[in-house]
Structures are given as structure tokens and as C-alpha cells.
Amino acid sequence: MSSSPFKPVRRVVTGHTPEGKATVVADTVQPPTFWSPQSISPIYDLCHTSESPAVIDSEIREGKWADEIATNTEHVSRNGSVFRVFEFSPGTVSPAHRTVSLDYGIVAKGSIVLELDDGERITLNEGDTIVQRGTMHTWKNESKTEWARIYFIVLASKSVEINGQELKEEWRSEQ
Known part of the structure; x- marks a missing residue:
């Protein structure tokens, strides 16, 4: 299996000087x-915030920029947000999982199959979007040759409750 064919993920972060200039x-x-x-x-982590509204002036308050992804490895921020990129090599299947989050996804390259725990399958192609609302699911790249790249913004949410049962975060073994 080859390595990712995509360009490296570049991250540019803006802030302010002590004088208030960008x-x-x-x-x-x-x-x-x-x-x-x-x-x-x-997987490339691009931004992590631990609260909402987000603190975006650490370089002014603390004298340096506080990069939360350097110190936080949570898949979902309990009170904030996460911005990340996933790349799926041909044949990749993610572990079945549910997160307590609202996820906005955009397929940047390739195609990917979203499979829900009821067996429903939806193919998402380049440019398609997904609003993932705490459901048990897997991601499958069913291509034999093409990679897929998806950008996700993950926001903290309340747990889904069905018939008095709270659906909590769950990760199952890889398939």
C-alpha cells in the first residue's frame, strides 16, 4: 500500500500583535x-478549542500563542470544537463509533461510504457534505486505487437520549 498522494496539510493561524495589528x-x-x-x-489535527465561545487572544493575554492541539488529544472537545482532516487509503474502514458531537464534514477528494449501524449506506463524493449527529457509523473507502480526504469540524453537543437511555460515546474494535 502506498502513502497518501495528497499535498501535505498546511495550517496558517492568524492572531494579533500587542498593538492590535493582524x-x-x-x-x-x-x-x-x-x-x-x-x-x-x-489524521491531521488543525485546531482544538476547549471552550465556547473560544479564547482567541492567548498571544495578547499570555504573551504567546497557545496551540491547544499541541497539548490536547481528545477526539471530541467536551466544551469546544475540533477541526481535522482524515485521509482514507484504498480499502480503509474506520472503527465503528459514535461520538457525542455535531460533526460537519466536507469530502475534498475521492469518495467515501458512510455506513450506519442499521446497515444503511450512503456514498459521499468529492464536494458532498455530511452533518453527522451522534450516530453509530463507520467510514469505508471502497476504492481499490483512490484515496479520499475529508475535512471535519467537530462541535461539542448534548448526548442523544432515546426512551430514557443516553447514547454515549462508543468505539468498537476495527473491522
């Missing part, structure tokens, strides 16, 4: 993380 506080190529040690499908 400035760039970071311009980096993000290092990847992975679903599991054997996975070649990278």
Missing part, C-alpha cells in the same frame, strides 16, 4: 497521527 502566529505543515499503529491512513 499577524500570522503559525504557518506549518501538520504532522499526521493514525487510527492505529498498523494504519497508513493519516
Whole structure:
């Protein structure tokens, strides 16, 4: 299996000087993380906030920019937001999972199959969007040759409650 064919993920973050002028506080190529040690499908964390409304002036208040992704590895921020990129190599299947979050996804390249726990399958193609609302699901790249890249904005949410039962975060073993 080959490595990702996509350009590296560049992240530019703006902020303010002590005089209140706009400035760039970071311009980096993000290092990847992975679903599991054997996975070649990278994940790139771009932003993490731990509260809402977000604190966006740390470089003024603390004298330096506080990059929360450097210190926080939560998949979902309990009180804030997460912005990340997932790449799915050909044949990749994510672990079945449910998060207590509202996720906005945009397929940037390729196509990916969303499979819900009731067996329903939806193919999302380049340019398609998904509003994921705390459902149990997997992501499957069923292509034998093409990679897929999806951008996600993950927002904290309340748990779904059905018949008095709270649907909590759940991760199942990889398939």
C-alpha cells in the first residue's frame, strides 16, 4: 500500500500583535497521527478549542500563542470544537463509533461510504457534505486505487437520549 498522494496539510493561524495589528502566529505543515499503529491512513489535527465561545487572544493575554492541539488529544472537545482532516487509503474502514458531537464534514477528494449501524449506506463524493449527529457509523473507502480526504469540524453537543437511555460515546474494535 502506498502513502497518501495528497499535498501535505498546511495550517496558517492568524492572531494579533500587542498593538492590535493582524499577524500570522503559525504557518506549518501538520504532522499526521493514525487510527492505529498498523494504519497508513493519516489524521491531521488543525485546531482544538476547549471552550465556547473560544479564547482567541492567548498571544495578547499570555504573551504567546497557545496551540491547544499541541497539548490536547481528545477526539471530541467536551466544551469546544475540533477541526481535522482524515485521509482514507484504498480499502480503509474506520472503527465503528459514535461520538457525542455535531460533526460537519466536507469530502475534498475521492469518495467515501458512510455506513450506519442499521446497515444503511450512503456514498459521499468529492464536494458532498455530511452533518453527522451522534450516530453509530463507520467510514469505508471502497476504492481499490483512490484515496479520499475529508475535512471535519467537530462541535461539542448534548448526548442523544432515546426512551430514557443516553447514547454515549462508543468505539468498537476495527473491522
